[in-house]
Amino acid sequence: MSYNPKEIEAKWQQQWEEEQAFEPSDSLTQKKKYILSMFPFPSGRLHMGHVRNYAIGDALARYYRKQDYNVLHPIGWDAFGMPAENAAIKHGRHPKEWTYSNIDYMRKELNTLGLSFSKTREFATCDPLYTKHEQKFIIEMFEKGLLYRESTTVNWCESCHTVLANEQVEEGCCWRCDNPVELKEMPGYYLDIIRYADELLEDLSQLEDKWPSQVITMQRNWIGKSQGLAFDFELTEESKAKLGGKFDRYEVFTTRPDTIYGVTYSALAPEHPITKYLVEHNLLEDEVAQKIKAIANMSEVERAKQDKEGYPLGISVIHPLTGEQIPVWAANFVLASYGGGAVMAVPAHDERDFEFATKYNLPIKRVIEGGEALPYTGNGTLIDSGRFSCVENEEAKIAIINYMEEEGKGKGTTNYKLRNWGVSRQRYWGAPIPFVHCQDCGLVPEKFENLPVALPDDVEITGEGNPLENHPTWKHCNCPKCGKDALRETDTLDTFVQSSWYQFRYATNPKKWEEVGIDKADADYWLGVDQYIGGIEHAILHLLYARFFTKVLRDLGYHDIDEPFQRLLTQGMVLKDGAKMSKSKGNTVDPDALVNKYGADTARLFILFAAPPQKELEWNDSAVDGAFRFIKKLYDRKSKVTGNTLPDIDHSGLSKESKLARVKVYEALQKSTEVYEKSFAFNTLIAACMEALNALDKQDNGDVWTEGMYIMLNLLEPIIPHVATELSETLFARENFGGRLEIKEEVFVQDSILYVVMIGGKKRTEIEVDPSATQEEILALAKEAGEKWLQGMQIVKEIVVPNKLVNLAVKPA
RNA sequence: GCGGAUGUGGUGGAAUUGGUAGACACGCCAGACUUAGGAUCUGGUGCCUAACGGUGUGGAGGUUCGAGUCCUCUCAUCCGCACCA
Numbered sequence: 001m002s003y004n005p006k007e008i009e010a011k012w013q014q015q016w017e018e019e020q021a022f023e024p025s026d027s028l029t030q031k032k033k034y035i036l037s038m039f040p041f042p043s044g045r046l047h048m049g050h051v052r053n054y055a056i057g058d059a060l061a062r063y064y065r066k067q068d069y070n071v072l073h074p075i076g077w078d079a080f081g082m083p084a085e086n087a088a089i090k091h092g093r094h095p096k097e098w099t100y101s102n103i104d105y106m107r108k109e110l111n112t113l114g115l116s117f118s119k120t121r122e123f124a125t126c127d128p129l130y131t132k133h134e135q136k137f138i139i140e141m142f143e144k145g146l147l148y149r150e151s152t153t154v155n156w157c158e159s160c161h162t163v164l165a166n167e168q169v170e171e172g173c174c175w176r177c178d179n180p181v182e183l184k185e186m187p188g189y190y191l192d193i194i195r196y197a198d199e200l201l202e203d204l205s206q207l208e209d210k211w212p213s214q215v216i217t218m219q220r221n222w223i224g225k226s227q228g229l230a231f232d233f234e235l236t237e238e239s240k241a242k243l244g245g246k247f248d249r250y251e252v253f254t255t256r257p258d259t260i261y262g263v264t265y266s267a268l269a270p271e272h273p274i275t276k277y278l279v280e281h282n283l284l285e286d287e288v289a290q291k292i293k294a295i296a297n298m299s300e301v302e303r304a305k306q307d308k309e310g311y312p313l314g315i316s317v318i319h320p321l322t323g324e325q326i327p328v329w330a331a332n333f334v335l336a337s338y339g340g341g342a343v344m345a346v347p348a349h350d351e352r353d354f355e356f357a358t359k360y361n362l363p364i365k366r367v368i369e370g371g372e373a374l375p376y377t378g379n380g381t382l383i384d385s386g387r388f389s390c391v392e393n394e395e396a397k398i399a400i401i402n403y404m405e406e407e408g409k410g411k412g413t414t415n416y417k418l419r420n421w422g423v424s425r426q427r428y429w430g431a432p433i434p435f436v437h438c439q440d441c442g443l444v445p446e447k448f449e450n451l452p453v454a455l456p457d458d459v460e461i462t463g464e465g466n467p468l469e470n471h472p473t474w475k476h477c478n479c480p481k482c483g484k485d486a487l488r489e490t491d492t493l494d495t496f497v498q499s500s501w502y503q504f505r506y507a508t509n510p511k512k513w514e515e516v517g518i519d520k521a522d523a524d525y526w527l528g529v530d531q532y533i534g535g536i537e538h539a540i541l542h543l544l545y546a547r548f549f550t551k552v553l554r555d556l557g558y559h560d561i562d563e564p565f566q567r568l569l570t571q572g573m574v575l576k577d578g579a580k581m582s583k584s585k586g587n588t589v590d591p592d593a594l595v596n597k598y599g600a601d602t603a604r605l606f607i608l609f610a611a612p613p614q615k616e617l618e619w620n621d622s623a624v625d626g627a628f629r630f631i632k633k634l635y636d637r638k639s640k641v642t643g644n645t646l647p648d649i650d651h652s653g654l655s656k657e658s659k660l661a662r663v664k665v666y667e668a669l670q671k672s673t674e675v676y677e678k679s680f681a682f683n684t685l686i687a688a689c690m691e692a693l694n695a696l697d698k699q700d701n702g703d704v705w706t707e708g709m710y711i712m713l714n715l716l717e718p719i720i721p722h723v724a725t726e727l728s729e730t731l732f733a734r735e736n737f738g739g740r741l742e743i744k745e746e747v748f749v750q751d752s753i754l755y756v757v758m759i760g761g762k763k764r765t766e767i768e769v770d771p772s773a774t775q776e777e778i779l780a781l782a783k784e785a786g787e788k789w790l791q792g793m794q795i796v797k798e799i800v801v802p803n804k805l806v807n808l809a810v811k812p813a
Numbered sequence: 814g815c816g817g818a819u820g821u822g823g824u825g826g827a828a829u830u831g832g833u834a835g836a837c838a839c840g841c842c843a844g845a846c847u848u849a850g851g852a853u854c855u856g857g858u859g860c861c862u863a864a865c866g867g868u869g870u871g872g873a874g875g876u877u878c879g880a881g882u883c884c885u886c887u888c889a890u891c892c893g894c895a896c897c898a
Contacts, residue, residue, distance in 0.1 A: 171895095214817050218893060221816065226897075254898060267898090304896060333896045343898045351814095352896055417897055539893080609838075610825060616891095618825060623839050625851090630838090684827065687837035694837090756833045761879055763833055797878050801832055809878040 003635040005599025009722040013114055022065075022073065022116040026509060028525040030070040035061040036503060036565075038534030038542075039076045042102040042124070043083060046109045046591045048574040048581055048607075048619070049535065055604045055719075056571060056613050056680070057533045058115045062718035063676040065116070066737055072526050074506040075110065075117040077103050077124035081495045082160055082176055084429045088461040095429040096457065099126060109592060113600045114721050121506050123513075125498035126429075130505065132452035133517025134497065135434040139445040140556050142435075146192045147423075149435075149443055153271065153336065154422060156184040161465070162426045163188055165494060166419045167222075167541045172301025175541075183299055188424035189433055189491065193548050197223050197416045200547055203563055211568040212614070215539045222540050224417025228255035229401050231410025233266055233317035233344070236325060242283060242315055247274055249317075253339035253415055257404070258396040261385035262346040262367035264357065266317055267310060267331040269341035270296040275330045278313055295332045303332050308356045320409045321386060331356060339415055348374050368393050421545065423494045428459055428467040430492030438479035438486040447480045453488070466490055499542055500549035503529055503564050523559035532565040533613075539570070569680060572616040574607075581619070589619055601720035602628045608682035608719055630690060631723055634712070637693070641709050641731050642702030649703050651746050657699035662747045664692040665708045669741055672715045682719065689716060710736045756805040757782045759789045767806075775800050782806040 016022065024032075037057035040050055054075075061073035077099075084095035091098075103124055110117070123130055141147040155164040159179040163186070168175040193200075201223050204216050232249040240248060250273075252266065268275045270292050279289045288311045295303065310331035317326050333352055334343055347357035347364040354375035357364050370380030382388050388396050404410035424433065432453045434446040446453050456474045459467040468474060468490035479486035501518070507526035508519040534542075543565070550564040573580050576587040594603045606627035611617040651659065668688035675685040689712050696708045709727070714736045717724040728734045752768045755778060767781045779798055783790065786808065797809035 212818095214893080217817055221894060224894095224897065228898085252898080256898080300896090308896085333898090335897065338897045345898085350898070352898075355896095415897075417894095536892085612826085615819095615826090620825065620839065622851095623825070626838055681827095683825090683837085687827070690837055754833090758833080758879075761877095766833080799832090799878050801879095804832055805879090807832080807878050 003632045003723070005601060005631075005722070008726045009112070009114060009600055012722045012725050013111060016114075016116070017119075020119070022061075022071075023118050023120055024072045025070045027070065028521060031068075032072065032526060033061075033064040033069045033531070034072045034507070034526045034529045035064065035531050036072075036074065036506070036529045036533070038532070038538065039078050039499070039502060040106065041078045041081060041083070042099055042106055044102045044105065046106055048589055048591060049571075051113065051591050051603060052571055052574055052607050052613070052617065053533055053535075054110065054113065054115050055607050056569065056682075057531075058113075058604075058721075059608065059682060059718040060531055060533075060676065060680075061116050062721060066714070066717065067740060072121075072506065073117055074121045075115070076122050076502060076506065077126075078495065078499050078502075079103065079124040079126040080430045080492075080498060082162075082427065082429070085427060085461055085463075089463045094457070095461070096126070096455075099124070099429075112595050113591070113604070116721070118506075120510050123505065125431075125495075125502065128452050128454050129513060130498070131431045131454065133505075134431055134493070134501070135446070135451045135453060136448055136517060137501070137553065137556070138493070138497075139434055139448070141191065141552060142445055144556070146195065146552060147189060148192065149187060149189050151185065151187040153183050153185050154188055155181045156186075157181055160427075161463070163422055163424055165422050165496070167421075167544070172299055181299060181301075183297075188422050191421040191423055191548075193421045193545075194416055194418055196548055196551050197225065197418050198414075199551055200544065201225055203547070206563060207568070210566060212536075212570050215536070215543065215568065215570060218539045219544055222418060222544065225414060226255050226416075227412065227414050228253055229257035229260075229404060229410050230340075230413040231320055231404055233320070233326070233328075233342075236316045236318060239315035239317070239328075243274065243277060244281070246277060250274060250342050251340045252342045252344045253413060254344055256346065256349065256397070257400040258382065258388075258393040259346040259349045259367055260321060260344065260400060261382070261388070262348045262365045263319060263326060263344045264347060264363045264365055265327050265329055265345045267329045267334050267343050267345055267356070268313070269334040269336040270330055270332070271336035272330075272334075272341045274315075274328075275313065278315075284311075284313065292330050295330075298332075300335065300337075306332055308333055308352070308359055310356060310360065320404070327362075329360075337419060338417065349377055351375050351377065421494075421548075423497055424491040425494055426466045426469075426490075427492055428455065428461060430495060431498065432468070433489045433491050433493055435489040436477055436479055436486045437489065438482060438484060440484060441479055441481045441486075444479055444481045444486070450480070468492070496542060496545050497549075500545045501553060503527065503546065504550075504553065504559065518553065518558045520557075520559050523561065527559065527561040528563055528566040531567050531569065533569045533571060535573070536570040543568070569613060571613050572611065574617050574619060576619040578618070594624070598624065598628045599631075599722070601631055601723045605631065605686065605720050609686045610683070612681050612683055614680075630693075631720060634693060634716075635723060635727065637696070637705070637709065638727055638731060640696075640700075640702065640705040643706045644732055645735060646710050647703040647706050649707060651744075651749075654701060654704065655699060657695075658701040658704045659747075659751075661692070661695040661699050661701075661704055661708060664688070664695040665711050666743055666747045668692045668715055669711050670743055676718070685715065686719065711741055714741060753803055755782065755803075757786050758805055758807040759786050759793075760810045761807065764789050778806060782808065 035057050037053045061071050065071045079099050084099050087093050087098045088095050138147060155169050157164055157174040157179050159177045160174060164174060164181060169181050173180055204219060207216060230251055230253045232251050234249045235247060278284050279292055291311060310329045313328045313330055315328045317328055319326055334341060345353040347353040348366040349368055364374060367382055367385050368380040369383055370376055370378050379393050382391050382393055382396050388399060391399060401412045434453045436444045438444050456471055459471055461467050475488040475490055477486055477488045504518040504523050508522045512519045546564050550561055554561060579585055579587060581588045606624045609627060610623060671685055671688050675681050692708060692712060696705055710732055713724045713728045728736050753771055755767050755769050756763055757765045757767055765785050767785045769778050769781060778800055793810040795808050796811055799807040
């Protein structure tokens, strides 16, 4: 009978379903592995990226299950988000209906791939039960002061009609729709991720060698910790008067306190309160005020593209150490969102300050020796710096901070590039933020017993405004505290909130799902995730948020885990014709069609064979054929098997070809441990199996065939589970799947060893050597075999690498 | 500009930890079989050369008996961040 993937795959998928073969054990004492592929957004159909993601995860889950681990390998749906609302606008479908029907369809697609997911732990993040527990966490964070509401300048996407977190702005555009992001002042909810910045940064060192270094570096840079001095510039009396007595001083931050004597001006962001005051109270020339307003209306990205630009504000501050008067400017390069929106400018030792000073003819004062031309940003000895002159600048940094602290003029400070996480979204299809605005009590959290604050189903989604805001009754409620009429918050949570704790939800036994969001004993047993697999595009967003949430939930007492994902594998993209597969480019390959034509095993085999998982994978239709051929061949060779268990083989009595076949089989077995547990280079394991099969084909010993198939089917089961299970069932009653297979070392003992003979560093010939031969004998053989190349030469050095080669270094005699 | 990676045949990719470069697969070439097919099987296939041989891992140096692998410089491509004071 020839290989019929349809039949075999349907049969085993059904059997696995009936047996509930992939449910983890409730026993929390067994050795465990938690294998997690990032959960999908239910967009409608699977794409090849999904198939790759789940093929990798499934291979690992199946491998560890065979090694007697208790394996948690769950799947679920990251189900809230914009596309559901867009579908509503475009096709008039309700987001809920759209989402759940997509889930049903995609679940079927996943089933046809034969993935070994736990079925009982599946959920969608839009399930009200999930929302309920999430809202409870949010309220607890509020009570701890980790969540706060504030009105501030935010990133606004006009096309998505919502606010975006800093992490969701890519090159000044919305991460989702690519529209340019605008700045807008509005109230919103924020999570104080900066409070955890240090821990998030420090714990990255725990992940060294377990996460791709690239991801660690990206997170480190994103957090962007820098240490320096914060101090106040006091305004001159005249300036104070000009500002109507509203301001005395303002704070600046510098990482270069050693250059403080070189300050020749100070610059403020257009959004700085002092700048704003001057503009709003007509204290500047009209033209200048207009220019400053124009800059304020530009996004940070736009500003970055402009030349340096600034305007004197007609006020001055006093240098805290020299007492000199320093002019204050407004400048387009000063960021409102960092370091208080004000800087001390040292043109001699800072490139930006230099550029600006040159343009506007501001004085430049060198205070560090070194370099020929200015600006000089390197190290050196301080000059012209009062009591700190002649000190090395690295020492001076510390000395100046200390001095400023002693004098009460400033303090050593740490600053982060990381901004607090804005979680408000002005959209319908998300988890409602569970707060109520009461005229008397202010912002009040909903009572726990009233959770979840569920979404109303009867909404009109037009794309204009927030449907929750526009709903006739939903937002009207009573204050949970005083009972008076109040208004419900209509913002919903960023969808990244849901994906920040789902790894804990899976770990929680479903029997407890109603009652608790996270069960501590379950979480502490299953977490951290032993292997997490997903795309590099989440390097900052999801992976940083999930790490943050893990630490917050730990501090709320939900578990004792510090880091959610012990090991991370970032898979490469699936490309076709050198470009990412996408509908708009019309270069997609549909997983359904592929499975239909070749079966799931071929799809999985090709994907794991074509490239190492970390690399990009270039799609190749004829290589898929090759994968199919291999499976067919493997299936066909079942007729070669003569026994139903692992045979005892007298190795020494075998033919040369049979011996070689066994070597190849055991080499593959040897390789498998490293591949499944460490390198994930499935492509090399598959290649080793192909070599083994090729070698088996060159001999005809039934026992060797039996042994070879017994072992190979075990090795390949995680990759091509259906056909491997089918054959193992028929041939060996699946006895070959149990436990770890033993490597028989005698297979690797060779009758004779092939040595390469190199002369003068070049390969010249080969010799066969008895394993017991001494070094002298080997050299003698090598010289004899290499005579031709040794004529007229004098041997200068003789090197014998055991079991490998002989190298004779020569020079003309 | 800063940070991170990657450069190996026509292609995807292998190469213990400094030890035969190109495993395995695709493609291509030749042949076999044939109910003529985009099936299967056999053999070949880095480049130059009729051959001997030479040459070859982006490029240039270096260390070494020996370098894809280590060191220095350099070029190219990709990714991330980007006025962070």
